[in-house]
Amino acid sequence: MSDEKKLSEVEHIKSKSNLLRGTLEESLADEITGAIAADDTQLIKFHGSYQQHHRDLESERKRQKLEPLYSFMIRIRVPGGVLSTAQWLRLDELAEQYGSGTLKITTRQAIQLHGILKKDLKTTIQGFNQVLMDSFAGCGDVNRNVMCNPNPAQSRIHAQAHEDAAIISAHLTPKTNAYHEIWLKSQDGIEENINVLASDIQDEDEPIYGKTYLPRKFKIAIAIPPYNDTDIFSNDIGLIAIEKNGALIGYNIAAGGGLGMTFGMPETYPRLASMLGFVPRQNMLKAVESIVTIQRDWGNRENRKLSRMKYTIDRVGLEVFKEELEKRMDFALQPVAPYLFTRSGDVYGWSQNVDGTHNVLLFIEGGRVKDSDSYLLKTALRKIAEVHDGDFLVTGNQNLMIRSISEKNKLIIQLLLEHYKVLPELNKTGLRLNSIACVALPTCSLAFAEAERYLPNLIDKIDSILHENGLEKEEILIRMTGCPNACGRPYLGEIAFVGKAPGYYNMYLGAAFNGERLNKLYKEMLNEEAILNELRPIITRYAQERFRGERFGDFVIRKGYVKTTTHGLNFHA
Numbered sequence: 088m089s090d091e092k093k094l095s096e097v098e099h100i101k102s103k104s105n106l107l108r109g110t111l112e113e114s115l116a117d118e119i120t121g122a123i124a125a126d127d128t129q130l131i132k133f134h135g136s137y138q139q140h141h142r143d144l145e146s147e148r149k150r151q152k153l154e155p156l157y158s159f160m161i162r163i164r165v166p167g168g169v170l171s172t173a174q175w176l177r178l179d180e181l182a183e184q185y186g187s188g189t190l191k192i193t194t195r196q197a198i199q200l201h202g203i204l205k206k207d208l209k210t211t212i213q214g215f216n217q218v219l220m221d222s223f224a225g226c227g228d229v230n231r232n233v234m235c236n237p238n239p240a241q242s243r244i245h246a247q248a249h250e251d252a253a254i255i256s257a258h259l260t261p262k263t264n265a266y267h268e269i270w271l272k273s274q275d276g277i278e279e280n281i282n283v284l285a286s287d288i289q290d291e292d293e294p295i296y297g298k299t300y301l302p303r304k305f306k307i308a309i310a311i312p313p314y315n316d317t318d319i320f321s322n323d324i325g326l327i328a329i330e331k332n333g334a335l336i337g338y339n340i341a342a343g344g345g346l347g348m349t350f351g352m353p354e355t356y357p358r359l360a361s362m363l364g365f366v367p368r369q370n371m372l373k374a375v376e377s378i379v380t381i382q383r384d385w386g387n388r389e390n391r392k393l394s395r396m397k398y399t400i401d402r403v404g405l406e407v408f409k410e411e412l413e414k415r416m417d418f419a420l421q422p423v424a425p426y427l428f429t430r431s432g433d434v435y436g437w438s439q440n441v442d443g444t445h446n447v448l449l450f451i452e453g454g455r456v457k458d459s460d461s462y463l464l465k466t467a468l469r470k471i472a473e474v475h476d477g478d479f480l481v482t483g484n485q486n487l488m489i490r491s492i493s494e495k496n497k498l499i500i501q502l503l504l505e506h507y508k509v510l511p512e513l514n515k516t517g518l519r520l521n522s523i524a525c526v527a528l529p530t531c532s533l534a535f536a537e538a539e540r541y542l543p544n545l546i547d548k549i550d551s552i553l554h555e556n557g558l559e560k561e562e563i564l565i566r567m568t569g570c571p572n573a574c575g576r577p578y579l580g581e582i583a584f585v586g587k588a589p590g591y592y593n594m595y596l597g598a599a600f601n602g603e604r605l606n607k608l609y610k611e612m613l614n615e616e617a618i619l620n621e622l623r624p625i626i627t628r629y630a631q632e633r634f635r636g637e638r639f640g641d642f643v644i645r646k647g648y649v650k651t652t653t654h655g656l657n658f659h660a
Contacts, residue, residue, distance in 0.1 A: 093389045100126045101228070101299045106263035106291055107133045115269075121157035121205050133229060133300070134266055135162045135222025136208065139201075143529040159203045160530065162225035163215055166256035167235040167249045168196035168481045169490070170220070172472040175479050177218045179469050185211045189465070192454035192481045194523060194576055195306070196317075197225060197232045201530060212270040223266040228301045230259035230379065234308035236316040236433075236482050240440040240491050247335040248309050248328050251368070255307060255375055261300070263291050295376060295383075302386030303394035305379065306345075308483070309338075315428040315602040317483045320344050320359035321576055323396045324378055329365065329424040337367040339423050342378055342408070343400040346573035348658075349392050350587070357578040357605055358397040358655025361405050363412065364420030377415040381408065397655060431579070431602035432521045432562060433484045435513045444477060445492040447504070450512045453524045453539040454485030467507030471500055485523055516550050517562035519543075523576060527569025527586065534569030536586025542567040545584075545615065552623050556630035563639045564600060567592070578605050578658075581640035582622070590614050594621065597649040600638040605652040608659075609643075 094102075100109070109130040114123035123131065128138045140155035148155060163178065178198060182190050187202035203211050212222060225232065235252035237245040293300075308317035311328040319325030325341040344360030366374045382396045385403065400408050413419050438446045451464070458465045468487070472479075477491030492500055504510045513520070525531070527538035546565070553559050566580035577583040577595065579602055584592035591612045598606035610621055629642050637645075644651050652658050 095389055095391050095394075097129050097228075097391060098299055098302075098388050100129050104130055105265075106293065106298060107227075107261070107265040108263075108269065111265075111269050115205065115208065118206075120154060122154070123205065131159075133224065133227030133261070134270065135164070135225030135227075136160060136203075137162075137226060139530040139532060141529050142532075142534075157205065158201070158530070159205065159208055161200045161203055161208070161211060161222050162193065162232075163198045163200070163220050163222050164225050164232045164256070165196055165198060165220075165481060166233045167239070167252040168483070169239065169249065169478055170198075170481070171218070171478050172475050174215070174218045174220055175472045176469065177215055177220075179465065179472070181211050181214045185214075189455055189457040191526060192451055192456065192485045192487065194454075194483055194485060194525075194574065195232045196234050196236070196481050196483050198481065199526075201526075209270055216271060221266070224260055226304070228303055228305075229261055229296065230256075230301075230305045230307060232256070233259075234306075234317040234322070234483050235310075236480075236484075237309075237311045237314070238438075238440070238446060238480060238488065238490060240442060240444065240446075241438075242441055243333065244328065244330045244335045245311060247368075248311055251326075251371060252309055254372060258372060258376065259295065259307075259379065261296060262293050295379060297383060299388075301379070301383055302388045303391060303396075305382065305396070307375065310428070312426045313429040314434075315431045316433060318431055318576055318579055318602045320602055321346050321357075321579060322360060323382070324375060325360045326371070326375075327426050329426065335368055337365055337424070338371050339365050339426060340374055340378075340420075343397045343405075345395040345397040346576055346578050347395070348571050348573070350571055352392060353659050355392055356655045356658040357573060358401070358658075359603070359605060361400065362423050363405075363409055365422060365424045366420065370416070370418065373416050374412070374420075377412055380415060381411055385411075401656065428601040428603060430562075430600060431484075432564060432600075433482050433486050435486075435520065440491060442491075443494065445494070445497050446480075446488050446490045447492070447500070447510075448482070448488045449486060449504075449509055450515065450520050451486050452512075452519070452522070452543055455539060456487075463507050464509060467503060467509050470507075471503050474499055474503075484521075516546075516553055516559045518549060518553060518565055519546050521562050521564045522546060523566045523580075525568045525575035531569060533572055534586060536569050536589055536592060538567045538569040538575065538586065542584075545618070548615070548619055549622060549626075552619070552626050556627055558626065558630055561639070562600070564598065580606060581638065581643075584618070587612055592618065594618060595649075596625075596640070596643045597652070598640050600640060604640070605655075605658055606640065607649040607652045609649050 185207040186200045191199040233252045233256040239246040239249035306322040307324045308319045308322040309326045327339040341360035346357040348355040387394045480488040524539040524542040527534040564581040566577040567584045568575040569586040583595040595606040596609045
């Protein structure tokens with residue numbers, strides 16, 4: 088009984104939820120409020136949604152004695168990032184009809200709809216379910232969307248890696264029928280046009296997760312060297328594809344990555360995954376499941392701030408963790424196979440697949456697909472989806488590839504991209520093209536400061552410094568988040584800003600361009616003027632004193648602006 092009392096409140100909510108049902112149906116039926124019951128705000132995350140409110144309007148609504156303007160974000164899973172034109176058009180339609188009118192490409196290759204009112208939640212979910220998409224396990228204490236940036240049409244190996252991402256995603260999707268019962272039924276029973284994959288009703292014993300699921304969220308990513316474009320070391324499990332003679336023979340497995348921390352709690356820290364060893368492809372799924380079950384059984388369920396697998400590994404030790412993994416797998420890990428990562432950012436522009444079709448990778452600033460008075464991006468992508476005979480791929484860097492374009496359609500799509508001024512976006516500075524920002528204000532309840540709405544303006548000013556020094560084409564990773572929870576992977580930015588208060592940011596420097604080294608705190612509580620004053624002399628020295636080919640993150644360490652972060656426990660040193 089004493090152990091039960093130690094459990095966090097969320098553990099109690101999960102335990103009594105009847106496998107994620109809770110009182111969600113009653114909450115949805117309550118027309119008095121735009122919110123749902125407090126316990127249900129935790130459970131709805133497992134269904135891929137967060138309750139939010141518009142913080143820009145908070146004071147005015149209080150003055151009018153109104154409750155906050157509640158709405159919901161829905162995160163649609165896209166394992167491996169590939170979606171059809173029909174799926175894109177449906178999400179575009181749903182965003183216009185029920186949401187904020189925009190789509191947000193996330194840093195996990197998912198797509199978020201914002202501004203959905205409670206009364207429209209079920210209709211919206213049924214809407215994308217009809218084109219074989221779901222939001223189940225988009226959030227919550229389970230495995231999230233499985234990342235795999237590589238274009239599956241690029242080669243046989245890339246296609247196999249994408250197959251594995253889908254296999255992992257399906258295997259680790261919870262077995263409860265709660266999602267189907269709550270969202271996909273009408274009063275008359277099951278809807279006719281149900282996603283046949285999501286509605287495969289099955290036994291509910293949750294053999295992998297158990298009734299309380301995992302202690303915290305869990306993330307998995309696959310990368311194919313030399314591109315670390317999913318930042319695999321920031322994941323609980325990172326899989327590095329290893330090829331031999333043109334075939335995917337297996338994966339190097341890294342475990343224990345995670346970037347979130349809490350200000351004022353030095354016992355929390357970002358950590359990059361530790362390399363465990365190599366497993367043949369046929370053993371990969373067993374290895375992944377075994378790691379998940381270790382975290383299920385050994386993870387901290389008392390303090391959610393210390394519940395990610397990175398803390399489990401540091402608490403028990405990597406060798407003990409590996410021994411337990413081999414015991415559960417019933418086979419030994421092999422030595423790590425040689426590999427080399429050269430970059431973590433996307434490579435923009437046109438490319439060609441082995442089958443002769445074409446792709447074009449586009450820059451989507453902040454991952455926000457929208458129309459403005461001067462830039463009709465959302466309209467352009469809708470027009471393209473209406474004629475495109477291939478599909479789309481959303482990347483882990485918030486960008487979009489129009490994929491597998493036929494020869495007969497290439498000129499049509501190129502003309503559309505030029506007409507709507509989408510291709511000229513690729514002429515931006517190397518800094519802007521390597522930028523990532525989380526949503527932050529006005530909808531995220533955790534944000535202390537702006538991110539997505541502010542970073543483009545800050546980059547305008549940093550760009551001026553780059554132009555002065557002839558560095559406008561130099562690729563530099565820059566990232567901004569509104570809080571230290573790290574949804575935009577800030578601790579892997581060569582330059583990064585983490586919101587501390589409205590208009591003030593902690594500045595971090597020194598991550599590796601290939602995603603294999605964390606950055607470190609350089610200065611705290613900087614406003615825009617202070618940020619520019621700090622960056623100007625550093626950028627000027629970089630232009631004048633760098634070695635040939637030296638990356639910005641390496642330069643600031645060599646010149647002593649920050650020390651090297653060697654591992655998670657060293658981050659605050």
